[in-house]
Amino acid sequence: MKLIWLLTVAMAGVAALIALPGVLAEPGAAVPDLTWLALVPLFALAEVVVVHLPTQRNAHGHTLREIPAVLGLTFLMPQQYVTAYVLGAVVGLVVAARMRGAKLAFNTALFALEAALGALAYHAILQGADPLSLTGWMAVLVAVLLTDLISAAAVTTAISLTERAFDGEVLHEALRWGSAAAFINTCVALLVATLVLVQPSALPLLGVVVVLLVIGYRHYISLFRGHARTQLLYRFVDRTSSAGSPEEIVEIVVREAAALMHAERAYLVEFLDDHRVRCSSLVHDTLRTESLDLGGQSAWWLRSLDGDVVRHESPGRPGHREAPAPAQEPTLMSVPREGLAASLRGGGSTRYVLVVCDRTFEKESFGSEDVQVFEALAAHAGVAVERARSVGDLEALAEQLESARDAALAASNAKSMFLANMSHEIRTPLTTVLAASELLEDTELDELQGKLLERLQLSGGLLLSLVESLLDFSRIESGHTTLHEAEFDLPAMVRDIVDASLPRARRQGLVLEWAMEPGTPRLVTGDRTRVVQVLNNLVDNALKFTPHGGVRVDVRPYCDDGDRGVQLVVADTGIGIDQDDQATIFEAFRQVDGSSTRQYAGTGLGLAICKQLAELMGGTISVSGAPGEGSTFTLRLPLTADPAPAAADSDPSRQVAAH
Template structure:
């Protein structure tokens, strides 16, 4: 493993060496022909030996500009470089550049090996290309301080800086085995402006040297003032950046409620804010338990125990509440102050006491500045103290939430378990049965009841009764363990249940008899041997053929049959279940029908009264029960209401109707869809969420959905219903009042409901051709609706005469057997094609001029008849 690690480390180093050799070779290949063929003469004024130490001095005095996660180094190399380009011959310039900068790295920065070789090769390539660029623009003999010379110097410096940025980016990419474009962008973004400023200063120096050397002190004074101003700017910029980062820290750590995630966020954000390599949270040991050290480094978190804090630890003073600042010598990486000598301390670090409100003592610390040329400062310490205060608040909040979550888990466990025996309760048992059904498993259920349990409570007291229940649970668990995956539950009182996955009725009866024998064994209570007995009912279920309530009901029937016959164990028989009411069977089967989507929607068309063109389809709910045959929709709604399935039923109808509409739209018929909902639905804001979800899932525009309500439904809880209806209308869903005219408050509330159409009840339409009073009511209703801007639909139009009459009275749409009877969904497209073909033939025979209006079909789905 060690050899593999060394080999993995050697490969990037070898690639960087190859890059350095390539740069050196390129420098030689480019320089030799040009310098030998054109030996430029030096410009008198500055000696070669003077610029060499200036190159070295520029390399030593580096300006560190802080960035988001590190610092960027900028040297003042442009000043001696411009002077060298101006006053030295190319050969002299290259030698002064490479020797001066290289000696500074070797002597002062103590670079060796790869780093030194790479930098020297880069210096050589920079100097050669910079010199060639300068002399390609500036011709020897011209004014050395003229505009032409300025342009040549600026371009040469830019070429040099771009070469440097590209070389450093290439070296980092070869080392990390991936290209990081951000390194190049950051180097160019910060380096080029600094290089241009330095070049301008250098050109001023050159100009003064040539024209007026005595003015150089004035320029020096200006440079000093600029440096001081720059430092003030850097200090303000750093303060603003730290304030922003501290704000981000508060935001990122304050919104986390998970304790572990809160600790991770605090450590990672602290490391980023302080530009540190490592962040740690040390929870100090107490008398009750050891401490913990949670360490974040490079995105990973490691936790270890802390038995005690040594006084030699560099941050031990933080335990007493004193903030600790550990520095290293700035500019000489890797050297620390005497404070960390012999203590195994990091290069540098900051540590602050962290005391949450509950008194749990901890120390938060960061170590090892990511940029080695910088160390932590007193300003960093102050920022870190503020950060630690916010961290303490965040940890308090996360700890409280974690404790509440733990309490919630306990409450959830209590909600699913019996507090006396610790067994699962009825809710947990029915959930297990439902889960087995969903998996399509076959299983048996045993339901048992203790005989004469009331006598035990009455004669020996409730303490003895509780003891009997506890022993019964223990015996059931002991014997039930013989059946793999068996589940024992206490349903309430003296009633227990056992779930036996994979067992049929015959095997379950054998197991129940073994249980019965164990339960009949004497139980020692209060110094006496109490003989108890039990009655056990057995039933079996197959996959999703029934509901858990139905299964328990059958087991309950069998258990009472066993109790009545005093046989101890009885399997369920069909003849024993004849007393089960029709509504119980429908309740059990409706849940399955809704879940498996076996309910059907049949569709009856709607048409425009003026043209006879189809404008919609009203969907009628159909349920063909395997035992009871056709079940009327009102009974379905009543059963769903009693069993709590109304929400699921409405959601199922909504989804099915919208899916049908999507299929017809894909076939070229852009149909609207309408769903009739109940009073409970329009008083429940969850309906709005379901509508949003189904419209999005089927890609249906809100305007293509019409929600139908009856006027009596809206009147039951008018204020609450109005909120839901307005929310639907705001989304663009259209609303319709069904069976209009049968209620008693229509005229008073119609103008307050956000509806778009009304449907005249078919009881009026049936009599419209016979009863003048009904015709008057229909006509008045139409006029009222039109005055309110509503569309009018006439239901129950059975023949052409009724159609003519409702058309004459101004109804916009009609439906009924006179147009078509309800049809299954798979027959609708065929009927629609035949109807449209018939309509085309009819329009062709029509003597009235002008084209027919385009067909605008609509689909309307309701859950009633």
């Protein structure tokens, strides 16, 4: 504000230096006459138009001020012109805008500088020629354009000092549109001056033209201002949509609210409870957030929680003296000169209020149109803040899920390591127990001891199988299982598995057979040990769940979309698997009958290990069938093959059977 006062004094001093020599040289030239008395209210009326036209920058908008200026230059002495210009324009500001204090002083000095420089330029070019001659017209145009440029430069300087940043928009607007508007208005004024001198009776007709110009200006500038504010709202929505964090959203809301409403301060208030709020504002172009305790205080902006936009004007507004500048930096709880407040819609369960205070130096008070724009801004801000809160909640949830996932993976790894270590530690003494039982079998035992030893060996074998399964499962899950590729005889491998299972099949009274289709390679490359483990598990399962009938193993080649390999099919006539259970049968520790009274014992790890090993080898395993109709397990492995076909012993008619 000190810099504004310095600028005001400088403009007034320059105006005095220009005007005082003429007044001192011809004191009588400054005495008012009838023409002076007629033009003073015309200057005042022109300034009223300045105030009430809804321009984007009212203090230097496109108006009809050029008309009284041209008439004053034409019919008044320079000294009279300066006093009429300043007095009439100041009266217009006081009456229409209720302007007081620094703003009024600044505008008074600006009017004096405009009038003095305009008169000086006009009479310097005219040099006593006819005011309605070509020279007079050129002198008027130069004087008016000079006046407009001085106004734009002075207001641009004032805005830059107030906002602490250069605002080139004002100067650009004056150069782009102000010159054209000044030229049109000057031509109208010259027409008025010509009619006054040539045909004064035609002046009422010219009044119609002036009224139409005022209406046209008002409509054009209203549309222009609406378009500019719409563009600012679009920019606000675009910037909030591209923001990456809730803090960035809050900063954009505060910054854009101050810019769009031409306010010196903007606050975003979040209600933590009925007595505490969190206030975010820009301090020295940096977002500052602080918590405030209302402590029963009743601030003017609290009324906006009822849902309507609240407009505040201090007692220093119309009809009173302008409120003095605060001794310290204003805060949210300070009483502003003027302000707007609106609650944000779409803010979810949290309540927010957007507050703007004190218009910048060149702006008038908040009007009804500003209230509508601010209401739209608050609605957009509410959506933006709610979206930021949702994104923040999702990010926090994602972090929690990531932490939970890491914890689960760590627990899974720890479990796998525990299983591997414990399986190894259990297997060592268990092997010793089984070996001791075999040695005990060679001694003389009575009938009871023989039965107990048989049970011991059976239970020990089952326990050893369980430990081996747990060890395999934990190794595969922890990623410690490796494959050893080597060439092996495929039909010989299948025959060995079937031969090893024949005694069990005979004891159960089942048929066990195998066959190899023509074209199946005999020599293939892969991990024979893992293939044997999977196929042997499938054959054991088939015999286990087949009370009568038989089990068949088919070996055949496959070729799908260029992928070649071997397909091992194990089909049985057993109890079958329900369609719903087929989707989960390969999960670890999952059994079709998981009750404590189930008929078939087991851990539920066998098929899970088969699936993991099949996928580790790049293959797949699947099951089909229905209850009471048996099951068919299909193992497909991409075993690379020797181009030579299978030997004669792989003919499909060659079977191994057990009855």
